[in-house]
Amino acid sequence: MSSSQADAQRREKSAWTRRELLAAAGAVSVVACAGPAADAAADDSGAPPAREAARPEHLFVFVSDDHSAIDVGCYGNADVHTPSIDRLAREGVRFANGYTPVGVCKPSRSALYTGLMPHKNGALGFDPVRPEVATWPELLRAPRCASGMIGKLNTKPVERFEFERWVRPKRVGDTREVAAMKRAFEELIEAFAGRRMAIVVNLKDPHRPFRGPFEDPAYVGAPVPHDPKALSLPAHLYDTPQTRRELASYYDAIWRLDRNLGALLEVLDERALARNSLVVFTSDNGQPFPFAKTTLYEAGIRLPFVARWPAAAPAGVVDERFVSLIDLLPTAADAFGVEPAPNFDGRSLLPLLRGEQAPWREFIVGQHTQHLVGEPTPARSLRLGRFKFILNIAPDEEFANNVLDHSDTWRSWIAASREDAALRERMKRLVRRPPEELYDLESDPRELVNLAGDPAHAEMLAAMRARLVEWMRREGDPYAPA
Numbered sequence: 296m297s298s299s300q301a302d303a304q305r306r307e308k309s310a311w312t313r314r315e316l317l318a319a320a321g322a323v324s325v326v327a328c329a330g331p332a333a334d335a336a337a338d339d340s341g342a343p344p345a346r347e348a349a350r351p352e353h354l355f356v357f358v359s360d361d362h363s364a365i366d367v368g369c370y371g372n373a374d375v376h377t378p379s380i381d382r383l384a385r386e387g388v389r390f391a392n393g394y395t396p397v398g399v400c401k402p403s404r405s406a407l408y409t410g411l412m413p414h415k416n417g418a419l420g421f422d423p424v425r426p427e428v429a430t431w432p433e434l435l436r437a438p439r440c441a442s443g444m445i446g447k448l449n450t451k452p453v454e455r456f457e458f459e460r461w462v463r464p465k466r467v468g469d470t471r472e473v474a475a476m477k478r479a480f481e482e483l484i485e486a487f488a489g490r491r492m493a494i495v496v497n498l499k500d501p502h503r504p505f506r507g508p509f510e511d512p513a514y515v516g517a518p519v520p521h522d523p524k525a526l527s528l529p530a531h532l533y534d535t536p537q538t539r540r541e542l543a544s545y546y547d548a549i550w551r552l553d554r555n556l557g558a559l560l561e562v563l564d565e566r567a568l569a570r571n572s573l574v575v576f577t578s579d580n581g582q583p584f585p586f587a588k589t590t591l592y593e594a595g596i597r598l599p600f601v602a603r604w605p606a607a608a609p610a611g612v613v614d615e616r617f618v619s620l621i622d623l624l625p626t627a628a629d630a631f632g633v634e635p636a637p638n639f640d641g642r643s644l645l646p647l648l649r650g651e652q653a654p655w656r657e658f659i660v661g662q663h664t665q666h667l668v669g670e671p672t673p674a675r676s677l678r679l680g681r682f683k684f685i686l687n688i689a690p691d692e693e694f695a696n697n698v699l700d701h702s703d704t705w706r707s708w709i710a711a712s713r714e715d716a717a718l719r720e721r722m723k724r725l726v727r728r729p730p731e732e733l734y735d736l737e738s739d740p741r742e743l744v745n746l747a748g749d750p751a752h753a754e755m756l757a758a759m760r761a762r763l764v765e766w767m768r769r770e771g772d773p774y775a776p777a
Contacts (some may be wrong), residue, residue, distance in 0.1 A: 296384060298341060305568065349607040349649060350630050351573035353492045358407075358446075359552050359599070360400070360502040361588055362578035364393065366549055367599045374526050375546045376517050379557035383601045388612045388648060393600020394619050394678075397662050398580040399589050403620060405450045407431075407579070409641035410624035413662050414772050420665035423451040429637045431624055432458045440631045441487040445479055446470040446497030449579075458495075460486060471506070471551060472498045476517055489777055493627055498555055501548030503583050503701065509547040511554065521546040521554075529672060530741035531586045531594055533718055537707035545582065571606040573630065573648070575623065585705055589696040591661045591676040591685050592742050608648040618644060618661040619676070660766055664774075669695030673774045674728065678765040681737040684722040684759035687728035688774050692725050733759065 347741065350564045358406040364370045369384040370391075396412050405418035408431040417425035425429065429561055434441045436459065444646070445462040460483060467475040476498075483494060523539035526546070532538055545585040563569040578598045581587040587594035600618055602608065621641030628636045629643035646653035661676035672695075673688040699705045712719035724745075733746040733756050767775035 323562065329771040348645070350632075350645065351571055351604055351606070353568060353571055353572040354494070354627055354630055355492075355559075355563070355574045357556055357574070357576045358404075358495065359549075359576075360497070360499050361580060361583045362501055362549065362552070362599060363587060363594045364597045364599050365582035365594060366501075366582055367731065368548070369601070370599060374521065376519060376550045377553045378522075378628050379553045379560060380559075380576055380599060380601060382560075383574065383603050384611075386605065387574070387601060387603030388608055388614050390600040390602070390614050390616070390618045392615060392617045392659070392678075393577060393598045394617065394659050394661065395578075395580050395596050395598055396619060396621055396660070397664075398587070398591060398595035399663070399666055400579050401449050401451075402664075404448075404578045407620040407623055408450055408456065410621050410628075410637070410641040412621065412640045412660075412770070413664070414770070415640060416520075418450065419662070419773075420671070421667065424455060430455050431493075431627070432456055434624070434633050434637070435493045435627055435631055437490075439633070440493045442492040442693045443483045443487065443492065444475065444497065445483065445492040446499065447495075449497075465500065470497065471555075473511075473551070473555050473558050475560060476555050480559050480562050484568070485563065488774070491631065493631065496559060498552055500552035500555070501545050501582075505541070505544035505548045509551050514554065517550060519547055519550050520544075521550075529594070530743060531592070532584060532704070533708050533715075533721075535704070535707040537703040537713055541584070541702070541704050545584075553590045569603075569605060571604075573604045573626075573645075575626075576601045577620065577623075579620075583698050583702075585698060585702070585708070585722075586742075588698055589663065589666045590725075591674055592664055593683070593736065593740065596661045596676070602644065602648060604648050609650065614645065614647060616655050617657075618647075619659060658762065660763070662772075666696045669693060672728070675763060675767060675772070675774065677759055677766070678736075679759065679762065681735055682755060682759060683734045683736055683742065684756070684763060685732040686760065686763055687730055687732070690728045690730045694728060699726075731756065731760065 366372055366375055367380050368375060369381040369389055382618050397403050397417045401421045402413045402418045405416055406413060408417040409424055409428050411428060413419045416428045417423065432442045442458045443460045444458040445467065447464050448456055450456060462479045462483065464470050467479045470476060521543040523543040526539055526542055528534050563572060577600045581595040586592050589595065619641060622644050623643045625639045626644045629645050658679040663674045665671040670692050672692045674685055676683060676685045708718060708722060712722055725766055729745060731747040733752060734742040735746060747756055764776055
């Protein structure tokens, strides 16, 4: 590279940093491009009205359990075997920045089924959704569509989530058995024959415990079981034999999940339902390892998020915009004509999938308040461009979760930390959070270097803090600073 080319790259990078700083401070506004709706405005020209926007006939949402975006082949993981998810990405749209609002199962699913952030629907932790909040099966019901679910609900109160048909986990091998899941899916589709369908399939893999058997003698060419010694560990995980063994078992469970997904996609192909169905694959939260599940780090809240709709969405697209689990119910409401739609926090994905120039969010917020163990340790995060800011609202409280309590990985780190001072300090920072954290995800994607105390990033820190606090106050977050 010539010196002039290097100077140009430095100027471009510097300009991009300045633009991000202005956006974080709120100085940059997003101007919405006029889409088909604007073009279709009434006039006296006599021109024919714009064609009605396409909507899918059916919606199928497949949700894995404790599964980070970094643990999928099409998201860059060369170790894990995910041909079915990768196929969906080739045939549809892979959202590079798909998020859950909270890295814990019950509040994340409550957000999915309400289209609202946790503090809006009431399920900040493991609480029930508020009585006045509309839920997925209450909005998606006959005659507009048939609503079905396979697998665990994991939100409450149960009576507010009365799907027309619900196949409980015990009937299908805790949703880990491929043949049982395929039969249940076929039966559900047969029961809804001739009707529009909105079906959610909640798969238990790769949630702990990583129970076998994982092998399938009929499946040729799979690198299963994964070899612990051959894995490339993500940088947020400390390398011990126990870490490698658990990660290999976790990848084995993801492979079984992928076979399950493949069997369900076969059903749609066999019944000629694939073309005009919107299929979404995602997860509830990130991997069950330290610095992931129950945290606001990327491994805890950034999810695989793939959508396929052959009749309207182009294939092989990678979309960089921020999307969220709270967008799924607004998408379903749009698809099935729920009017008037509730005042969701999420937005319909259909305009993005149709390739329209729709206005969209420029940043995304994460929330954590409490897990099943320990005292509340509320925290909020804001991702904008390449930077991520985390505000730990109660830094003096000791962070605890089930991953730390029931993980051979964490126990092995405790032993290793007696000889490794750097590991010991990093573990302390997980249990006792700093008040603020700032990360450059471009240079530090695994969030290892906290820039909050770096004078060179003081201006960015202040801008990100101001943007997050402004959002918390505007949206009525109960933990908003006074």
